[in-house]
Amino acid sequence: MTHDADTCNWGSDVADVHRRPDRYDVYTHPPVPVDAPMHQLNRAELNAMLSRVPVEPDDSTDPIWKKGVQEGRAEGEALFETLRQNLTVAEYDSLLDDLPLSDPDLVTKRLKAKVAEIAAKTNYAAVPAPAVQQVRHLLTVGPSKVEIPATADASIGIVGDRYVDGGSFVLDIPDTTPAIWGCGDDVLWAEGEGAMIAGPQGVGKTTLAGLLVRGLLVGGEVLGYQVKGGYRVLYLAMDRPRQIARALRRQLGDLDREVLAEKLVVWQGPPLSDLAKQPQLLLGMAYSARANVVVVDSLKDAAIGLSNDEVGAGWNRARQALIADGGQILELHHTRKSTPGGDSSSAVDMIYGSTWLTSGLGSIIHLSGEPGDPIVKLRHLKQPANDVGPLEILHDGSAGSMSLQGEVDLIAMAREAYHQHGTGIVAAAAAARMHETDHPNKNDIEKARRKLEGYVKSGRLRRNGKHSQTGAVFYAPTGPTPL
Numbered sequence: 001m002t003h004d005a006d007t008c009n010w011g012s013d014v015a016d017v018h019r020r021p022d023r024y025d026v027y028t029h030p031p032v033p034v035d036a037p038m039h040q041l042n043r044a045e046l047n048a049m050l051s052r053v054p055v056e057p058d059d060s061t062d063p064i065w066k067k068g069v070q071e072g073r074a075e076g077e078a079l080f081e082t083l084r085q086n087l088t089v090a091e092y093d094s095l096l097d098d099l100p101l102s103d104p105d106l107v108t109k110r111l112k113a114k115v116a117e118i119a120a121k122t123n124y125a126a127v128p129a130p131a132v133q134q135v136r137h138l139l140t141v142g143p144s145k146v147e148i149p150a151t152a153d154a155s156i157g158i159v160g161d162r163y164v165d166g167g168s169f170v171l172d173i174p175d176t177t178p179a180i181w182g183c184g185d186d187v188l189w190a191e192g193e194g195a196m197i198a199g200p201q202g203v204g205k206t207t208l209a210g211l212l213v214r215g216l217l218v219g220g221e222v223l224g225y226q227v228k229g230g231y232r233v234l235y236l237a238m239d240r241p242r243q244i245a246r247a248l249r250r251q252l253g254d255l256d257r258e259v260l261a262e263k264l265v266v267w268q269g270p271p272l273s274d275l276a277k278q279p280q281l282l283l284g285m286a287y288s289a290r291a292n293v294v295v296v297d298s299l300k301d302a303a304i305g306l307s308n309d310e311v312g313a314g315w316n317r318a319r320q321a322l323i324a325d326g327g328q329i330l331e332l333h334h335t336r337k338s339t340p341g342g343d344s345s346s347a348v349d350m351i352y353g354s355t356w357l358t359s360g361l362g363s364i365i366h367l368s369g370e371p372g373d374p375i376v377k378l379r380h381l382k383q384p385a386n387d388v389g390p391l392e393i394l395h396d397g398s399a400g401s402m403s404l405q406g407e408v409d410l411i412a413m414a415r416e417a418y419h420q421h422g423t424g425i426v427a428a429a430a431a432a433r434m435h436e437t438d439h440p441n442k443n444d445i446e447k448a449r450r451k452l453e454g455y456v457k458s459g460r461l462r463r464n465g466k467h468s469q470t471g472a473v474f475y476a477p478t479g480p481t482p483l
Contacts, residue, residue: 281318
């Protein structure tokens with residue numbers, strides 16, 4: 001990421017923030033070249049990249065940070081900028097924590113020593129610390145002044161260009177919920193809101209995620225709902241990477257190698273650090289991969305101690321930092337062990353871990369069943385718009401496929417009611433059919449009523465204006481004219 005010196009007032013006490021790319025798809029300065037690992041670069045190329053100048057023949061023995069000074073930067077700024085570009089998030093934060101800020105000369109000495117260590121590494125391949133919105137404090141280093149991040153968390157600060165005026169924030173949103181996965185008001189995954197696929201082992205979480213990844217790359221439908229394509233995806237294959245690779249091959253194997261190489265990046269195994277303890281690292285990984293969607297498979301491998309509220313809050317902060325910066329996230333997670341694989345509960349509480357794991361999500365999709373079941377049930381536990389389902393899904397893990405099986409057709413149900421009894425259906429009857437119970441609860445009845453009202457709005461059903469003792473009666477268009 002480039003730093004625009006014209007936007008910073010290095011000689012005053014006015015705090016400033018680093019600029020960030022407006023969108024991931026125009027990110028023009030990846031931390032390392034896409035087509036060559038850093039260890040394959042020669043010394044001249046490496047020095048040029050670190051100091052952000054064109055590669056030119058150079059017989060000079062000056063330290064690499066001196067080129068930053070030649071570009072017009074102050075000595076201290078050039079040192080900090082060189083280190084920020086070439087240290088991991090954890091290394092950079094540790095360096096800042098250990099600096100003796102009361103002794104500027106000693107600070108300068110330590111910075112130069114650390115840069116010298118970097119220059120000596122010919123196979124250096126660390127992921128740079130992200131330079132997104134770093135809140136900065138003024139510090140005198142030797143004869144110059146430089147601003148450095150106030151804290152480690154400031155590297156994903158929440159100030160600066162995230163401010164918008166109230167009119168824009170309230171009035172400029174779309175009339176309908178923008179969907180990554182969904183149609184109209186039936187949205188299973190909304191833009192700018194995290195989504196989770198949860199369930200016990202062996203019910204198809206990775207299969208569903210793989211189908212969504214395919215849609216994210218090239219577009220298409222999953223379970224009858226459109227998936228928006230054209231994304232670049234970072235897949236964190238942390239839970240049994242080889243098994244994930246086999247699953248993805250079944251779903252993506254027919255795509256061109258060039259498409260997969262260009263639009264899909266896979267991280268194998270656990271992250272370099274706990275993503276809840278280092279919440280800035282998730283955003284840094286997305287930047288490094290130049291991805292605008294991150295798939296987490298699975299959450300238990302991203303952070304340790306998920307039942308702890310501090311860990312849950314840390315993960316939510318990492319998730320929200322990614323979303324606030326324009327990224328999207330899909331998480332795979334497990335249910336509590338004490339919860340049976342059946343359909344007796346649809347509460348969000350069945351999701352394992354701290355409440356903060358689910359509180360920060362826009363959508364939670366729950367798959368239930370037993371490992372290897374050919375038919376599993378999908379419930380939409382948390383919705384950004386309409387409640388979708390419940391859906392019965394035919395799951396073929398060996399083929400990597402999922403398809404709808406026996407979805408309740410309320411329009412056909414209303415038509416059947418008219419042909420057999422000369423009447424329509426009420427919300428309670430619809431809920432009983434949808435949830436396969438003789439005694440639907442109030443929430444299930446209300447969800448069914450909303451779905452029926454949606455069909456009325458679209459013209460596919462009609463509602464009798466007079467309410468019976470059991471509520472409004474809904475008719476198929478071939479039924480009697482409503483009063």
